Amino acid sequence: MDFTDVSLVALRVFREVAERGTFTSAATALGYTQSAVSRQIASLERAAGAPLLERRREGVRLTAAGQVVLRNAAGVLDQIDATARELAGLPVTGGTVRLGWFPSAGAVVLPQAISALRRTHPAVAVTTREGSTPALVRALRAGTVDLALLASAPPFRPPDAETPALNLETLSERSLRLAIPAGHPLAAHDSVDVSELRGRRWIAGPLSGEEFLMGVWPGLDERPEIAHTVRDWLAKLHLVAAGAGLTTISASMASAAPPGVRVLAVRGGPAELRRTILARLPGRQSDAAALLADALRAATLEVGGPD
Known part of the structure; x- marks a missing residue:
C-alpha cells in the first residue's frame, strides 16, 4: 500500500x-x-x-x-x-457552509433561513444545491455538502446503512396536505375524506429509481390518473390553480401556495406524516454550519404552522 x-x-x-x-x-x-x-x-x-x-x-x-x-x-x-x-485573496472571514436540500424546502424554509442568517451573520457564506435524498446523502458522505435537509416518510428508516451513521435531527413532523383548485367542489370545507380522492386527476413528479411518485395521495386503492408530470413544485401549484388536477403538498409550503389554490387536511386512512430532517456527518461541525443549522431550525418552526 x-x-x-x-x-x-x-x-x-x-x-x-x-x-x-x-x-x-x-x-x-x-x-x-x-x-x-x-x-x-x-x-x-x-x-x-x-x-x-x-x-x-x-x-x-x-x-x-x-x-x-x-x-x-x-x-x-x-x-x-x-x-x-x-491564495486568490477570496474572503474567508465567517466561513462557508454548503447545504443540500430536498425540492420543496426551497419554497419557504431555505430562503427564510438564509435571509435570517444574512441579517445576523453577514460574513457567513452559504452555497446550496437541490437534490433527492439518495443524492444528498452521497454528497454528505463525499464531503461536498456540510448539511442536508432531507424529507422522510414512514416508516422513517435511516437514509442509508453506511458507517459512520449520519447525525439526524428531526426539525419537524407534520401531516401531508392536499392542494386543490379554489373553485373545486371539495374546496368548500377545511378538510376532505380520503374516500373523496378516488377518481381524481393528479399532478405528480416524475418517477425515478430514487424517488416516490410525489404528488399523488399515498395509499389510494386504485391506479391514479396522472394528468400532468412536473418536477417543479411551483409549476405544480400553478397547474392546480388552473384547475388541471390535485397534488400533495408539505405543510411548510402552504404559505407559498399561489392565488387560486386551497390547501386542505385529509381525514381517514393512515396518518401521512412527513418529517424534515437535518443531516450531517458525525463529529464537530464548523461555526458556519452550526449557525446555519440554528437558522434552519428557527425557519422550520416558523413556517410549519399548526398540524
Missing part, C-alpha cells in the same frame, strides 16, 4: 464517483470519458491495495476501504480548496 504518489485528480474523481453513484454520471459531471474515470479509480485501488468500490448493476457502493479513503480524501481536498481560496 503506497499513497505517496496518489494524485489529487484521482482523489477528485473518486469523490465524484462516490457522490454521483455511477461512473457515467461522474464522467459527465467532470467532463471526462468513462474510461478516464475508470483509469483513475483503478490507480487509486492499486495504491490502496484493495477494492474501493463495489460494482453493481444499479451503480457503485463504497467498500469499507472505500469509506476510509473517501473520509480522508474529502478532508484533503477541502484543505486544498481552502488554500486556493486564500
